[in-house]
Amino acid sequence: MKRLIITYNQNCNLKCKFCYIDFHYQKIEDKTNEIVAKAIEYGFDIITFGGGDSFSKKTFRTACKLAKENNIITHVDTNAKAINDSDIDYINQYVDLLGISLDAIGEDYDKFRESKNLFQKVDLIIKKLEEKINIPIKINTIVTKLNSHNISEIGDYIMKFKNIKRWSLYQFFPLSVARKEKDKYEISEYDFDLLTQHLNINKPNLNVELFKFKDRVDGYLFCDEQGFIYTNSINGNYEKLYSIFDKDFKNKTDNIKGKINPKTIHRYK
Numbered sequence: 614m615k616r617l618i619i620t621y622n623q624n625c626n627l628k629c630k631f632c633y634i635d636f637h638y639q640k641i642e643d644k645t646n647e648i649v650a651k652a653i654e655y656g657f658d659i660i661t662f663g664g665g666d667s668f669s670k671k672t673f674r675t676a677c678k679l680a681k682e683n684n685i686i687t688h689v690d691t692n693a694k695a696i697n698d699s700d701i702d703y704i705n706q707y708v709d710l711l712g713i714s715l716d717a718i719g720e721d722y723d724k725f726r727e728s729k730n731l732f733q734k735v736d737l738i739i740k741k742l743e744e745k746i747n748i749p750i751k752i753n754t755i756v757t758k759l760n761s762h763n764i765s766e767i768g769d770y771i772m773k774f775k776n777i778k779r780w781s782l783y784q785f786f787p788l789s790v791a792r793k794e795k796d797k798y799e800i801s802e803y804d805f806d807l808l809t810q811h812l813n814i815n816k817p818n819l820n821v822e823l824f825k826f827k828d829r830v831d832g833y834l835f836c837d838e839q840g841f842i843y844t845n846s847i848n849g850n851y852e853k854l855y856s857i858f859d860k861d862f863k864n865k866t867d868n869i870k871g872k873i874n875p876k877t878i879h880r881y882k
C-alpha cells in the first residue's frame with residue numbers, strides 16, 4: 614500500500630450538518646507524529662491529512678513536516694478556518710497539494726457551513742497562496758440539493774486563479790451520521806450528472822473530478838489520529854479493523870488489499 618489517509622475523527626472546528634464523520638469528542642492522545650513515523654518505516658509514499666481542518670490540530674504541523682522531510686508526498690485537506698499568516702510559508706515548504714473546501718460563494722457559503730465569514734477566509738487564503746507561492750490547490754465541493762444552484766458560480770470563481778489545478782465535486786454521501794439529514798441534502802445521481810455535465814469550464818489546466826456516491830462507498834481505508842485503521846461498509850457504517858501500531862500491521866494490510874478500491878490507494882501520484 615502506498616497512500617495513507619489520516620482522518621481526524623475526534624472533533625472538527627465546523628459542525629456541517631451534511632458531514633458523514635461520526636466524531637466521538639472523547640479525550641484522546643493524538644498520535645499523528647508517531648503515525649507518520651510508522652508510515653515512513655512502512656514505505657508509504659503519499660499521506661493525505663484529511664479534513665475538516667488539519668491546521669486546527671496541534672500535532673499536524675510537525676507531523677506533515679516530518680513526512681515531507683522524509684520524501685513523502687503530502688496532501689492536506691482543510692476548511693481554511695485555522696490557517697494563519699505564518700502557515701502560508703509553512704504550506705510553501707511542506708505541502709505538495711492543498712485541498713480547500715468550497716461549496717458556494719459569498720454569504721451562501723457561510724450559511725451552507727453555518728460559519729460566519731468563512732468565505733472571506735477561504736478567499737483570503739487562496740489569494741495569499743496565489744500571490745506568494747505556486748503550490749497546487751484542489752477545491753473540494755460537496756454537491757447537495759441545497760447548494761446545487763451555487764455550483765456554476767464556484768466554477769467561475771475557480772477560473773480566476775491559476776494555482777487551482779483540480780476541482781473535486783462529490784455527490785452528497787448519506788453515510789453514517791449524514792443519513793439523518795438525507796432528506797434535506799440528498800441529490801439524485803441524475804441531477805448530479807445533469808448539473809456537472811452543464812458546467813461551463815474553460816480552463817485548460819484544470820482537472821475536474823466527479824465522485825458519485827455509488828463509486829465511493831466500498832473499500833475506503835483510513836487511519837484516525839490514534840492510529841486505528843477503519844474501512845466503510847456499503848451501508849455507510851464504519852468498521853474498526855486494527856491499528857497502525859500493531860506488530861503485524863503489514864500482514865493485516867496485505868490481507869485486506871483485495872477489499873480496497875485501488876483508486877484511493879494511488880490517487881495524487
Ligand code: SF4
Binds near residue numbers: 625626627631632692
Ligand atoms: S469541515 Fe468537513 S469534517 Fe468538519 S464538520 Fe464540516 S464536513 Fe465535517
